[in-house]
Amino acid sequence: MHTETLPSRQALLHDPDTLVVYRDPVPTPKPAPGQPGTDSDFLPTEPELFVAVLADGRVLGFNGHVDLGTxxxxxxxxxxxxxxxxxxxxxxxxxxxPRDVPNQGPTIASASIQISAEPLRRAAAQARERLLDLAAARLDLPRQRLVAADGAVHDAEAPDRRLGYGELLRGRREDLKLAEADQVPLKPRAEYTIVGQGAARVDIPAKARGELTFVHDIRVPGMLHGRVVRPPYHGLDRGDFVGRSLLEVDRDSVAGLPGLVEVVVIGDFVGVVAEREEQAIQAARRLKVRWQTPRDLPALNRDEDLESALRALPAQRRELVTDEDSEPPEDGGDTLRRTYVWPYQLHGSIGPSCSVASLEDGQLTLWSGTQNPHSLRADLARLLDLDEGDIDIRRYEASGCYGRNCADDVGADAALLARAVGRPVRVQLSREQEHLWEPKGAAQIMDVEGEQDADGAPASYRFVTRYPSDNAPTLALRLIGKVPEGEHPFQMGDRTAVPPYSYPRRRIACDDVPTLIRAAWLRGVSALPNTFAHDSFIDELAERAGDDPLAYRLRHLEDDRARAVLQAAAERAGWVPRPWPALARGEQDDGWREGRGLAYARYVHSKFPGFGASLAAWVVFLRVHPESGRIRVRKLVVSQDAGLMVNPAGVRHQVHGNIVQMLGRTLKESVPFEEGRPAAREWGGYPLLRFSELPEIDLVLMEAPDQPPLGVGESTSLPAAPAIANALFDATGVRFRRPPFTPERVRATLQAAGGARR
Known part of the structure; x- marks a missing residue:
């Protein structure tokens, strides 16, 4: 069912024959310091709906998160x-x-089912209980004799005696204020018949039929087309040149072009509007713009520059965990010191971001693919000096992102152009603009030190992670000077900063640093690189102890669920214990070597110490050709414990998507740089995994129906890189600590180590 066919909000709030569960309007939730969220003082004036039951039998649910294809x-x-x-x-x-749903924050951190679904469930239970009360009064029966099923209330002693929910609501209006969690009896899980069963995704049929589904397809009456001309400091939103670099726009260079309506210039924001899309594209290409050459760009040109550039950033050290006696031995003997470096990566949305904006009589309507509708509304209010109540964001599906791409940026572009010309304007970015300007998944450095006791068990672990991050403000706000440069880094580097393994002495810290280039969260955030360090390091400890890597991990994992997840993957993979330092099977006749590796993680997110989502483990079987550096992943076994799986089929889809994306991120993906700026302009400069490179994938989705549902959007991604790196060591005897493991990186790493070892 499409939302366009639903009753209006005013009808839901005031019409008869309706039951609603609501909460009073609340101020926009303030994010914790250093955390993502919405910077706004807006106070809605109308109640926020969670559930509406209509007399015609329909039931509406309202949730502040969006479906990103998940x-x-x-x-x-x-x-x-x-x-x-x-x-x-x-x-x-x-x-x-935003006008229709409660403000539950951005759709991030795998929290939609684990967190934001809780009040929806509570509201549904509250509605059910009220309908039972109404039926008891109407039927003049004791409440305990009644049973709710299939949209009706039945007399348990006379099943044919029933009243449908619609019948109970005709001529009535029921407004129920959302009860507290302990005031509503929830349905026992033993009685579930829908939750826990595979359900076909409701969004697929319309997509398969090519119906209007994506924001790129939106067309409104009187719509014009816009294109933007970005500054030469692509991919950067920090520095005194931002918003101050435009010297001249030669409007005569596009004079007389067919269909041109307007050239819009505000600060460093430059855009054109035309009657047709191809006319706007032509005008943007022909427009002559002179910019001041940006100075003091990041020292990034080669791969080797990344670590030094990140270390040069000013840091604010946050101690996260400090156990007594966590300092290294005075003699420094037997201390293992390792550094792991994670690259910048793209969200790489297949379709460049797009929005349509209309500003009429002080009311802005924006059709957007944002994953942060309430935050974007606040940004647009600041951009256009509007009240948030005068902004209506209509959220449509886009092409996915799993983090933050340019969806909010292009919405602001469209809003500025619509204001300038007084008509609706559609803006779609080019592939080059999407690649160059999207807030990148941040690079990261992890420094690890540790010791083992006389028996080879982990004795101490000292870990410092450095993750450059801020709130990646909507680009137009920076280009026109509405948002000054921020010097306060976000506290986003501490996700899963504490290793899952048992170390008697730990010192865990995070260096919060400002952005080097424009960056924001990408699937796994900092937890993914942190896990790469944790599980690569424990693999080295197993090697030094002369132990099998699975047995070593199990001995030092205290969490029973974690052990079960790791064991499930290993058993499905047919893992045979093999103590180090014996390598896999040596070099084959064709020059290829085979190896296996494994890794475990649980995604722990939000403000430290945070809370955990799903648990996952990978077992990887691969072949590597030392001479060429080529890697072929032959088979994967991935296990996951997501607690109660609301839709097991949906969980399976999510896990598969995670696997495919992480194979590409681990083996191929890294943003190239030229003269301090991102340089990937098209897919040729940022290769993705090919269908022909997909291995055999075997999933173990563990049943835990007695446990609360856990987020599944990101957890599966965490063990990927260390499992592959550990398999590479198994095949070559050389450690790989810097993804992606491209053929060039593999050859260079082996050469630096003196070649693959027997």
Whole structure:
């Protein structure tokens, strides 16, 4: 069902024949210091809806998160249908439209099912209980004799005696204020019939039929087309040149072009508007713009520059965990010191970002693919000096991002151009603009030191991670000078900073540093590189102890669920214990070597110490050709414990997507630089994994229906890189500490180590 066919918000708030569960309007939640969120003082004036039951049998659910292709629209609908005891096909979820849904923050951190679904479930249970009360009064029966099922209330002693929810609501209006968590009886999990069952995703049929689904397809009456001309400091939003580099725009260079409506210049923001899309593209290419050459750019040109550039950033040290006696031995003997470096990577949305904006009578309407609707609304209010109540964001599906791409940036571009010309304007970025300007997944450095006791067990672990991050402000705000340069880095580097393994003495710290280039969160955030360090290091400790890497990990994992996840992957993979230093099977006749590796992680996120999402483990079997540096991943076994899986089919989709993306990120993906600026302009400069490179994938989705549901959007990605790196060591006897493991990187690493070892 499409939201356009649903009752208006005013009808839901005031019309009869309706039951709603709501909460009073609340101020925009303030993010914790150093954490992502919405910077706004806006206070809505109308209640926030969670559930609406209509007399015609339909049920509406409202959630502040959006579906990024993750399938949460389906899973949230299952939760609502289960708790309210209605059939799944009667449920429609409304997601992400700020005027219609509660403000539950950005769609990040794998929190949609684990966190933001909780009030929806509670509201559904509250609605069910009220309907049972209404039926008891109407039927003049004791409440305990009644049962809710299939959208109706039944007399348990006379099953044919029933009242549908619609019948109970005709001529009535029921407004229920959302109860506290301990005031609503929730349905026992033993009675679930919808949650925990595989459900076909509700968004797929419309996509398969080519119906209007994506924001790129939006067309509105009177719409013009816009294109932007970005400054030469692409990929940077920090430095005194930002917003101050434009010297001249030669409007005569596009005079007389067919269909040209306007050239818009505000600070360093330059855009053109035309009647047709190809006319706007031509005008943007022809427009002559003179810029001041930016100075003091980051010292980035070669791969080798990344570590030194990151270390040169001013740091604010945060001690996260400090155990007594965590200092290294005075003699410094037997201390293992390692540094791991993670590259900048792209979100790489397949379709460049797009938005349509219309500003009429002081009211802005924006059609957007944002994953942060409430935050974007606050940014647009600041950009255009509007009240947030005068902004309506209509969220449509885009082409995915798993982090922050240019979806918010292009929305601001469209809003500025629409204001300038007084008509709706559609803006779509070029592939080059999307690649160069998206906030990159941040690079990271992890420094590790540790010792073992006389028996080879982990004795101490000292870990410092450095992750350059801020809130990646919407680009137009920086280009026109609405947002000054920020010098306060975000505290985002501490995700999964504490290793899962048992170390008697630990000192864990995070160096919060400002951005080097424009960067924001990408799937796994800092937890992914941190895990790469943790699980590469424990593999080295197993080697030094002369132990099998699986047995060593199991001995030093205290969490029973973690041990079970790791064992499940190893058993499915047919792991045979093999103590170090014996390498795999040596060099084959064709010059290839075979290796296996494994890794475990649990994604721990949000403000430190945070909370955990799913648990995951990888076992990798690969071949590497030392002479050419080529790697072929032959087989993967991945296990995951996501607690109660609301939609096991959706979880399987998520895990598969994670695996494919992480193979590409580990083996291929790294943003190249030229003269301090990102240089990937098209897919040829940023290769992705090919279908022909996909290995055999075997999934073990562990059943834990008695446990709360855990987020699955990111956890599977964490063990990928260390498992592959550990398999490379198994094959070559050389450690790899700097992804991506391209043929060039493999050859260079082996050469520096004196070649692959027997």
């Amino acid at each position: 399938g949460i629209r389906t899973a949230l609908g299952q939760i609502l249908a289960e708790e309210l005891n209605v059939t799944f096909d009667t449920v429609t979820m409304v997601l992400g439209h």
